[in-house]
Amino acid sequence: MTRAEQMTRAEQFEQLRPLLFAIAYRILGSVSEAEDAVQDTWLRYDAFPRQPTSAKAFLSAAVTRISIDVLRSARWRREAYVGPWFPEPLLTDPYADPERSAELADSVSMAALLLLERLTPLERAVFVLREVFGFGFPEIASAVGRSEAACRQLSVRARRHMDAGRPRFEADRRQRERLAERFFDAFRKGDVDGLRELLAADVYLVGDGGGKAPQWKRIIGPENVSRTLAAMVAPLVRIGVGVHPHETNGQPGAVFRDRDGRVLCILVLDILDGQVQTIRSVLNPDKLRHVGPVADAWALVREAAQSRIADGSGAGM
Incomplete structure (x- = not known):
């Protein structure tokens, strides 16, 4: 040849x-x-x-x-x-x-x-x-x-x-993007009420850590999910973790990066009828390496917990 x-x-x-x-x-x-x-x-x-x-x-x-x-x-x-x-x-x-x-x-x-x-x-x-x-x-x-x-x-x-x-998603792309913007704005602020009003009655939050990163069991319902999200974000933001909205798998999502730009996790939203139906978080470092350098999630959780103690807001995340 x-x-x-x-x-x-x-x-x-x-x-x-x-x-x-x-x-x-x-x-x-x-x-x-x-x-x-x-x-x-x-x-x-x-x-x-x-x-x-x-x-x-x-x-x-x-x-x-x-x-x-x-x-x-x-x-x-x-x-x-x-x-x-x-x-x-x-x-x-x-x-x-x-x-x-x-x-x-x-x-x-x-x-x-x-x-x-x-x-x-x-x-x-x-x-x-x-x-x-x-x-x-x-x-x-x-x-x-x-x-x-x-x-x-x-x-x-x-x-x-x-x-x-078959999953159903918000057909109006711009409407979906606007709702996602509101969601992540409330999320960064730890605004429980703002989050709750965007969540469907049967919303659930679930994470995939693969045993290699912190993860939680499925959390169900707008009250539990909104409070969990608000409690999660405050200590992370305090130690320099940034929440960067980015479409993921064709749906609204966000990449979480530590202060050095390393990837902590990726959050993906399913949106339908003007409400967030499902929130999935991928934390397993093996599934994030293609995005860039990966943060040590366990170390960040410990640092966030220590910052809460120092701030007087309680121990743990």
């Missing part, structure tokens, strides 16, 4: 890289694993002895097969996971398609990815390729190594499961 041919192949791959990552992330729910799957896809493509008829079909099939294998091996780790398991937060989806923008936005949300966890690896892959990216069944059959008829059955089963629990 000439250098010109190698460059052409590399250019084709780079052009399709955003799509390949988008497919892998939705199948795996992990930024780091998706990036590894994309890299392994390049190695297969680079080593392939001839030029495929369609680079997109070849690469999409390869990244799907790799992702299915990774997901199968990851299942036992997730079953043994300490506490609730959430996907790795995605701050920016590199793939954009105006014709499928709604499907892309919904499919990357935390709620949708958690629903996808209930599917088998094959169902998940077929659903992602068909419902999210609009692949035809011949392409899907080639990608997953099943007949078209089998893929149609997998698609029906997957869609039935997803439709039964």
Whole structure:
């Protein structure tokens, strides 16, 4: 293969890289694993002895097969996971398609990815390729190594499961953003009343620390959630932790950083009917490293507790 041919192949791959990552992330729910799957896809493509008829079909099939294998091996780790398991937060989806923008936005949300966890690896892959990216069944059959008829059955089963629990979000993006602004403004101030009026009657707050960072059991109801949030933020702000709103997994969210800019956690909101329905926090440092240097959450909790004692506001967080 000439250098010109190698460059052409590399250019084709780079052009399709955003799509390949988008497919892998939705199948795996992990930024780091998706990036590894994309890299392994390049190695297969680079080593392939001839030029495929369609680079997109070849690469999409390869990244799907790799992702299915990774997901199968990851299942036992997730079953043994300490506490609730959430996907790795995605701050920016590199793939954009105006014709499928709604499907892309919904499919990357935390709620949708958690629903996808209930599917088998094959169902998940077929659903992602068909419902999210609009692949035809011949392409899907080639990608997953099943007949078209089998893929149609997998698609029906997957869609039935997803439709039964499909998350709903605020359709008006600007209205959602305004509510999120009000939420984080009240949150920074520790304004219990301001928070409470933005929370749904059945709101719940839950964190994923994976046994490697502080986390709490599910907290339910506007009164409990608002008071927990207000009590949480004051000592953190006092020691220099900043709350930086940032869309996460297509939904309103925020990145918490310590005074040195290291990531403490990421908070994601589900908003519907003008109220916050769910608040998820990812604190597991292993799920935050792709965002940047990670803070020592335990050390920050101790420092925050000490600052409360010194301030006379009580011990602990």
